Amino acid sequence: MKKMTKALATAGLAVLLGAGSATAAEGPNVGKVGIGPQxxxxxxxYADPFSGAGFSVRWWATNEFGVEGNVYYGTTDEEIPWGADLSSDTILGTIKLMYAPVVNENSRFYVGLEGGLGSSSWDENGSEVDSDDFYLIQPLIGTEFNFSEFTEVGFNFEVGYSFTGEDDGDDSDYEYDLSGVAVGIGAHYYF
Incomplete structure (x- = not known):
């Protein structure tokens, strides 16, 4: 809980410090829907790094406020010292709320909060042994850039800290704790 409080305080401070430097420029792709990979x-x-590839839908309602939905799929492989080979298949769906205190003609700096639900199934030496449902909460900061020649394409980069926990309350032997530093990259084509 202490880490979550520190992360939220840092995100709040970033909003306060950046709020005074927002420009009056019309940001790129306001009111348009963007789709693409994330x-x-x-x-x-607790485990090897988790990498998930997904599909994303992003919408900037105003210069400053946006929302994004993501669906990720990823796998991990781990070799346990006593000889078992573990692997997991994980699917994760998230919603992200974003506030951009700094908006320029071809870029935005934003802070956000992402939350979602996921499910992992575990295989040990090729046989399914368990499954685990979890939730995720992630404060983050990020940027989105557009080239002046191709304003309909936006490239984003984000860094955050994920907090996860079990969603189903069971005592899974293979609980997959994804709490830790998270980095995301993506591209969206705006219509």
Whole structure:
């Protein structure tokens, strides 16, 4: 809980410091819907890094406020010291709320909060042994850039800290804790 409080305080401070430097420029792709790929990598203390590739839909309602929905799929492989080979298939759906205190003609700096639900199924030496449902909450900061010649394409980069926990309350032997630093990159084509 202490890490979550620190991360939220940092995100709040970034909003306060950046709010005074917002420009009056019309940001790129306001009111348009963008679709495209989104990739996320999470580094945790408990497992090999999780990498998920997904599909994303992003919409900037105003210069400053946006929302994004993502669906990720990823796998991991781990070799346990006592000889078992573990692998997992994970699907994760998230919703992200974004606030951009700095908006320029071809870029935005934003802070956000992402939340979602996921499910992992675990295989041990090729046989399914368990499944685990979890939730994710992630404060983040990010940027989105557009080239002046191709304003309908936006490229984004984000860094955050994920907090996860079990959603189903069971005592899974293969709980997949994705708490840790997360980095995301993506591209959206706006219609």
């Amino acid at each position: 990739v996320i990598n999470m580094w945790t203390d």
